[in-house]
Amino acid sequence: MSYVYRSGHMLSFFLSRMLRAAITILLVMTFAFCVLRLSGDPAQILLGPDAPQDAIEAFRERWGLNDPIVVQYWAYLKSLWSLDFGVSMRDKSPALQLVLERIPTTLQLTIPALILKVGIGIPAGVYAALHRQSIADRGVIMMAVFGFTIPSFVVGLLLVLIFSVTLGWLPSGGQDTWMHGILPTLTMSIGGIGILARFSRSAMIEVLGQPYIRTASAKGMSWRDVVWKHALPNASVPIVTIVGFMIGSLIAGAVVVETIFSWPGVGRLLVVSVSNRDLAVVQCLLLVIAGTMVLANLAVDIMYGWLDPRLRSKSAAH
Amino acid sequence: MPFISIRDLRVAFDGTQVLHGVNLDVAKGEALGLVGESGCGKSVTWLAALGLLPGTARVTGSVTLDGQELCGASRSTLEGVRGGRVAMIFQDPSSSLNPVIRVGRQIAETLRIHRGLMGDAARLEAIRLMDMVGIPDARKRSDTYPHELSGGQCQRIMIAMALAGEPDLLIADEPTTALDATIQAQILDLLSAVRAETGMAMVFISHDLGAVSQVCDRICVMYAGRIVEEGRIDATFGNPRHPYTRGLFDAIPRLEGGRERLVPIHGTVPDPRNLSNGCAFSPRCDRATDFCRSNLPVLKPQPDGRFLSCFHPVTGISKSSCTSGQHESAAA
Ligand SMILES: Nc1ncnc2c1ncn2[C@@H]1O[C@H](COP(=O)(O)OP(=O)(O)OP(=O)(O)O)[C@@H](O)[C@H]1O
Ligand SMILES: [Mg+2]
Numbered sequence: 001m002s003y004v005y006r007s008g009h010m011l012s013f014f015l016s017r018m019l020r021a022a023i024t025i026l027l028v029m030t031f032a033f034c035v036l037r038l039s040g041d042p043a044q045i046l047l048g049p050d051a052p053q054d055a056i057e058a059f060r061e062r063w064g065l066n067d068p069i070v071v072q073y074w075a076y077l078k079s080l081w082s083l084d085f086g087v088s089m090r091d092k093s094p095a096l097q098l099v100l101e102r103i104p105t106t107l108q109l110t111i112p113a114l115i116l117k118v119g120i121g122i123p124a125g126v127y128a129a130l131h132r133q134s135i136a137d138r139g140v141i142m143m144a145v146f147g148f149t150i151p152s153f154v155v156g157l158l159l160v161l162i163f164s165v166t167l168g169w170l171p172s173g174g175q176d177t178w179m180h181g182i183l184p185t186l187t188m189s190i191g192g193i194g195i196l197a198r199f200s201r202s203a204m205i206e207v208l209g210q211p212y213i214r215t216a217s218a219k220g221m222s223w224r225d226v227v228w229k230h231a232l233p234n235a236s237v238p239i240v241t242i243v244g245f246m247i248g249s250l251i252a253g254a255v256v257v258e259t260i261f262s263w264p265g266v267g268r269l270l271v272v273s274v275s276n277r278d279l280a281v282v283q284c285l286l287l288v289i290a291g292t293m294v295l296a297n298l299a300v301d302i303m304y305g306w307l308d309p310r311l312r313s314k315s316a317a318h
Numbered sequence: 319m320p321f322i323s324i325r326d327l328r329v330a331f332d333g334t335q336v337l338h339g340v341n342l343d344v345a346k347g348e349a350l351g352l353v354g355e356s357g358c359g360k361s362v363t364w365l366a367a368l369g370l371l372p373g374t375a376r377v378t379g380s381v382t383l384d385g386q387e388l389c390g391a392s393r394s395t396l397e398g399v400r401g402g403r404v405a406m407i408f409q410d411p412s413s414s415l416n417p418v419i420r421v422g423r424q425i426a427e428t429l430r431i432h433r434g435l436m437g438d439a440a441r442l443e444a445i446r447l448m449d450m451v452g453i454p455d456a457r458k459r460s461d462t463y464p465h466e467l468s469g470g471q472c473q474r475i476m477i478a479m480a481l482a483g484e485p486d487l488l489i490a491d492e493p494t495t496a497l498d499a500t501i502q503a504q505i506l507d508l509l510s511a512v513r514a515e516t517g518m519a520m521v522f523i524s525h526d527l528g529a530v531s532q533v534c535d536r537i538c539v540m541y542a543g544r545i546v547e548e549g550r551i552d553a554t555f556g557n558p559r560h561p562y563t564r565g566l567f568d569a570i571p572r573l574e575g576g577r578e579r580l581v582p583i584h585g586t587v588p589d590p591r592n593l594s595n596g597c598a599f600s601p602r603c604d605r606a607t608d609f610c611r612s613n614l615p616v617l618k619p620q621p622d623g624r625f626l627s628c629f630h631p632v633t634g635i636s637k638s639s640c641t642s643g644q645h646e647s648a649a650a
Contacts, residue, residue, distance in 0.1 A: 215408065215476070220399070
């Protein structure tokens with residue numbers, strides 16, 4: 001709060017960040033726009049291989065696919081400017097609505113997963129750093145390596161094999177009850193727990209070796225206070241980077257898991273729309289995904305300044 | 319009775335002994351200089367005394383403070399001593415302050431721990447201390463972060479933080495090494511002034527013999543984890559007896575002597591992992607004999623009041639000092 005007044009650069013910091021964010025999003029959109037159109041014909045895919053030639057021609061004409069790509073692109077930008085995100089080529093419903101409908105479904109998985117990642121990964125890593133070379137530390141390192149080296153589809157299949165096929169405790173697909181969410185949530189959290197445990201551990205070990213920790217002990221502070229008041233606030237800077245990245249992928253991070261567990265979220269919509277070349281829907285999805293990532297990034301930058309006064313002047317100077 | 323008394327202090331890291339039985343007393347109000355080349359164990363001695371070494375260090379021996387044993391003492395005993403009875407400041411002031419906490423608050427933390435001051439009382443006292451150690455505009459500066467202050471100002475903050483617990487002893491571990499010459503002189507003046515005002519004892523760890531002679535009453539020379547010579551400043555400076563002490567003095571650039579007087583000690587500091595059985599300094603010593611290389615000299619009181627650990631000390635002006643023959647027969 002006080003640094004807003006003191007640095008006086010907050011406004012220009014925000015503006016430059018927003019500008020950069022806008023450019024990033026525009027680049028993503030342009031790239032997706034071109035690749036989608038150059039890599040397959042929506043008319044052919046949507047109407048099927050047996051569709052008569054004149055039906056295909058009519059479809060192309062209707063969606064403006066016969067225009068030169070520059071003309072299409074300009075039309076797309078103009079409609080974006082008026083917040084028109086287009087309609088689905090399949091059922092003509094507004095693309096934005098299709099996307100927004102799916103977001104809560106995805107968040108049902110990704111938010112509990114994020115809570116698990118943060119709630120288990122960070123404490124485990126910090127505990128390991130505080131008890132180096134102990135059995136607990138070794139256990140955390142092993143779990144962390146396991147967590148982030150095994151791909152999530154393997155974890156997912158393993159969990160299904162154990163809990164659905166062998167034990168028969170939990171359903172392996174669908175979205176009917178909260179029980180259905182357990183396996184996908186676990187699948188998604190394991191890698192993140194490993195990553196966060198490893199990062200928190202190394203961040204904490206780095207901080208505990210700093211001279212100011214010795215200073216804090218030398219003034220007679222209890223070890224508990226040294227850890228909570230002096231070590232953790234410093235270690236939180238690198239940890240926040242990872243958590244920020246995880247927050248940024250709350251919406252887009254579930255593609256693989258939603259596919260494995262047939263969870264009807266944003267990820268499923270993306271996979272289906274890309275294979276159907278449902279242009280407006282894919283473009284709208286990418287816009288939303290890029291937007292959340294950019295926002296999370298901005299939030300991380302602001303958090304940095306809040307956590308570490310040394311970064312305030314630097315980030316403002318960018 | 320000495321205020322703090324270190325007896326046979328030994329420290330090992332992963333089986334490598336770096337401190338080989340250090341004996342050291344500091345009296346109330348006294349200023350003791352501790353000198354020696356890098357790695358000889360000056361910092362480790364005092365970090366061990368306060369229980370501040372990492373868990374990988376094995377510490378044995380005894381450290382008593384007003385008769386109270388600190389070596390192996392409980393956490394709460396040590397926490398009461400640290401910062402309250404014995405404060406410590408370090409070589410690199412900028413990295414010794416927490417970068418994410420305002421300096422005023424870092425001082426106030428000590429006030430809370432040792433003097434029970436909270437809130438505004440702690441804030442005002444922190445500002446008073448900052449003022450006392452010569453920080454201009456202390457009220458405003460108390461709200462700044464360490465990176466906004468210069469190295470010299472950070473060291474002043476460290477000193478203010480040390481004084482906040484009203485300690486009886488300040489361990490100043492190379493407090494001026496990271497600072498430039500004018501700031502060094504200012505910090506030394508400040509330490510002397512603070513001592514004059516509070517009567518606090520001080521251990522001044524330094525490479526700079528000039529600084530030691532300026533602020534200390536007594537000097538202790540360490541080599542490879544042992545004390546090799548100890549005595550009053552004037553006596554030791556006037557007549558260094560240990561060849562190593564002698565070497566340190568000869569390596570000081572002197573104004574009147576010109577460049578040719580500067581004689582660095584040849585050879586390098588021994589690796590603590592493979593020390594010889596004899597005197598650790600013997601490989602670098604011009605006076606060493608075969609006897610020195612196979613027998614360990616012990617620190618012994620000398621007739622002139624100093625302590626010395628050498629079989630062939632430099633014979634000084636003083637006729638009453640021991641001859642080397644006596645040492646050899648005593649050790650044999
Ligand atoms: N945490 C540690 N782990 C392992 N070895 C250490 C540790 N701290 C110090 N040592 C070793 O102990 C020996 C003494 O170190 P110490 O820091 O006391 O030297 P010093 O006399 O203070 O030197 P300097 O003038 O460079 O500060 C050195 O050989 C050093 O490598
Ligand atoms: Mg040192």
